[in-house]
Amino acid sequence: xxxxxxxxxxxxxxxxxxxxxxxxxxxxxxxxxxxxxxxxxxxxxxxxxxxxxxxxxxxxxxxxxxxxxxxxxxxxxxxxxxxxxxxxxxxxxxxxxxxxxxxxxxxxxxxxxxxxxxxxxxxxxxxxxxxxxxxxxxxxxxxxxxxxxxxxxxxxxxxxxxxxxxxxxxxxxxxxxxxxxxxxxxxxxxxxxxxxxxxxxxxxxxxxxxxxxxxxxxxxxxxxxxxxxxxxxxxxxxxxxxxxxxxxxxxxxxxxxxxxxxxxxxxxxxxxxxxxxxxxxxxxxxxxxxxxxxxxxxxxxxxxxxxxxxxxxxxxxxxxxxxxxxxxxxxxxxxxxxxxxxxxxxxxxxxxxxxxxxxxxxxxxxxxxxxxxxxxxxxxxxxxxxxxxxxxxxxxxxxxxxxxxxxxxxxxxxxxxxxxxxxxxxxxxxxxxxxxxxxxxxxxxxxxxxxxxxxxxxxxxxxxxxxxxxxxxxx
Amino acid sequence: xxxxxxxxxxxxxxxxxxxxxxxxxxxxxxxxxxxxxxxxxxxxxxxxxxxxxxxxxxxxxxxxxxxxxxxxxxxxxxxxxxxxxxxxxxxxxxxxxxxxxxxxxxxxxxxxxxxxxxxxxxxxxxxxxxxxxxxxxxxxxxxxx
Numbered sequence: 280x281x282x283x284x285x286x287x288x289x290x291x292x293x294x295x296x297x298x299x300x301x302x303x304x305x306x307x308x309x310x311x312x313x314x315x316x317x318x319x320x321x322x323x324x325x326x327x328x329x330x331x332x333x334x335x336x337x338x339x340x341x342x343x344x345x346x347x348x349x350x351x352x353x354x355x356x357x358x359x360x361x362x363x364x365x366x367x368x369x370x371x372x373x374x375x376x377x378x379x380x381x382x383x384x385x386x387x388x389x390x391x392x393x394x395x396x397x398x399x400x401x402x403x404x405x406x407x408x409x410x411x412x413x414x415x416x417x418x419x420x421x422x423x424x425x426x427x428x429x430x431x432x433x434x435x436x437x438x439x440x441x442x443x444x445x446x447x448x449x450x451x452x453x454x455x456x457x458x459x460x461x462x463x464x465x466x467x468x469x470x471x472x473x474x475x476x477x478x479x480x481x482x483x484x485x486x487x488x489x490x491x492x493x494x495x496x497x498x499x500x501x502x503x504x505x506x507x508x509x510x511x512x513x514x515x516x517x518x519x520x521x522x523x524x525x526x527x528x529x530x531x532x533x534x535x536x537x538x539x540x541x542x543x544x545x546x547x548x549x550x551x552x553x554x555x556x557x558x559x560x561x562x563x564x565x566x567x568x569x570x571x572x573x574x575x576x577x578x579x580x581x582x583x584x585x586x587x588x589x590x591x592x593x594x595x596x597x598x599x600x601x602x603x604x605x606x607x608x609x610x611x612x613x614x615x616x617x618x619x620x621x622x623x624x625x626x627x628x629x630x631x632x633x634x635x636x637x638x639x640x641x642x643x644x645x646x647x648x649x650x651x652x653x654x655x656x657x658x659x660x661x662x663x664x665x666x667x668x669x670x671x672x673x674x675x676x677x678x679x680x681x682x683x684x685x686x687x688x689x690x691x692x693x694x695x696x697x698x699x700x701x702x703x704x705x706x707x708x709x710x711x712x713x714x715x716x717x718x719x720x721x722x723x724x725x726x727x728x729x730x731x732x733x734x735x736x737x738x739x740x741x742x743x744x745x746x747x748x749x750x751x752x753x754x
Numbered sequence: 755x756x757x758x759x760x761x762x763x764x765x766x767x768x769x770x771x772x773x774x775x776x777x778x779x780x781x782x783x784x785x786x787x788x789x790x791x792x793x794x795x796x797x798x799x800x801x802x803x804x805x806x807x808x809x810x811x812x813x814x815x816x817x818x819x820x821x822x823x824x825x826x827x828x829x830x831x832x833x834x835x836x837x838x839x840x841x842x843x844x845x846x847x848x849x850x851x852x853x854x855x856x857x858x859x860x861x862x863x864x865x866x867x868x869x870x871x872x873x874x875x876x877x878x879x880x881x882x883x884x885x886x887x888x889x890x891x892x893x894x895x896x897x898x899x
Contacts, residue, residue, distance in 0.1 A: 361855070362855050371850055396873075397850060397873075
């Protein structure tokens with residue numbers, strides 16, 4: 280039976296949002312000026328006319344919005360003058376997300392985002408506002424009622440997860456634009472004020488390294504704290520509900536999110552570790568959902584932080600293709616193989632030592648600065664050694680019902696579970712040393728918008744080829 | 755494959771009117787400003803000539819070259835006057851379809867379609883409303899996994 284939904288009146292605000300700072304606020308400012316000083320600028324009448332027109336068009340657009348759902352498809356109709364009608368078969372839906380900020384809570388509204396594989400990366404196909412009751416009913420009609428409460432994580436566990444996944448880089452990416460925007464709104468140079476304060480505080484610490492070292496450390500610590508608070512607030516109230524055919528993720532404190540997606544929309548499953556998680560023996564379970572929501576990469580976190588033995592229980596239990604089977608391929612064991620993996624970081628460490636010595640002998644005046652730069656580069660080198668050592672110890676490829684890949688990636692470590700039909704390009708590369716030793720480096724890419732990929736180093740070339748050919752039934 | 759659907763002549767007329775308006779406005783502005791310098795008559799003339807070629811030569815032939823065929827397996831669109839192109843969209847790859855119409859198109863009984871696939875789309879220009887609805891019915895039914 281077809282059910283039609285009308286947009287919530289709060290959608291008017293959403294439609295006016297692009298014009299808020301350009302027209303609406305100047306008109307309000309002009310109105311206040313008229314009330315207080317009994318005068319207005321020459322452009323005020325024009326601005327008033329433009330705002331009235333925009334208000335009228337937004338109102339007509341809101342009135343014309345129709346959203347209906349039946350057993351087979353959902354239909355979106357919008358547009359007062361330029362009318363548009365979209366029909367989406369239910370089987371093509373990737374995910375539906377309900378999002379509620381404090382403003383929505385006040386007016387009992389909810390933002391609905393409908394995503395399919397056809398949407399632009401990082402954007403839902405359609406976003407609109409419904410009343411809270413209509414939003415709940417929509418989810419019931421699309422996905423039914425059957426759910427079992429799977430996992431609810433304690434605040435401590437979520438805090439640990441936020442601490443292990445936060446980074447100073449993320450904090451800078453979030454914090455700096457926010458500070459700039461606040462500064463523009465309030466007309467104060469908050470960035471400069473913070474910078475002066477950091478300089479002042481860092482100058483109070485006497486260390487061996489130059490004063491800039493203290494300032495940089497302080498900036499990184501503050502950025503990390505910002506990232507932690509942001510991640511923690513986003514992850515608060517995290518709960519995962521599992522149904523026979525769907526998964527539902529709830530999260531958020533001020534902005535409450537509820538994302539629903541079909542199990543068969545999952546493209547791949549990844550078990551990820553950041554460096555701190557690796558040291559703490561903790562894991563994060565994620566799934567990639569085709570065209571999911573407004574996330575850049577279609578990634579949904581299923582378990583934010585857990586120990587290894589918790590990965591096999593709820594809620595991972597029942598995830599499609601989350602299993603390992605088949606023949607395993609690993610790098611050869613032995614000292615020679617390990618040295619092969621570590622040759623780059625070892626060579627870099629030797630080179631760094633020599634260069635540092637030469638620099639300190641040549642320009643002794645900059646001794647502290649040289650030591651600081653060398654220490655930072657050595658840290659990166661140590662991480663590179665850990666990265667390659669992980670590839671030696673844990674790198675593997677397994678061809679079973681699911682293609683399983685495990686390797687280091689970027690600043691973390693990852694295991695990928697990919698069903699056969701979602702495997703994209705497999706690339707085998709062999710340098711001169713690889714050809715002499717009969718090995719190769721294998722890069723596997725998932726066939727999805729995110730294009731998840733992992734590279735396993737120094738596997739036996741013939742074995743890899745044989746397995747790939749038999750796995751995909753090639754001649 | 756079902757019978758080919760052609761773009762009706764009134765679509766070309768509609769676009770001729772649109773192109774005429776888009777050309778007329780800057781030409782009128784340039785003609786008005788030519789009171790200050792006669793050199794502006796040159797770009798006005800060029801724009802007028804280009805507009806005339808577009809409206810009376812290119813647009814009618816461009817829309818006449820369109821041929822759309824759709825069945826439960828694929829949608830095939832052929833178009834092009836100078837450079838001929840053929841677009842094939844297998845229906846299992848299609849995610850959803852959108853129909854759109856402006857007030858003028860609605861008045862003339864026309865409706866355009868956008869067929870969306872993963873990371874791509876196929877835009878069909880304003881077709882007769884019955885033809886557009888027929889294609890929509892075919893693709894919606896064939897779009898099921």
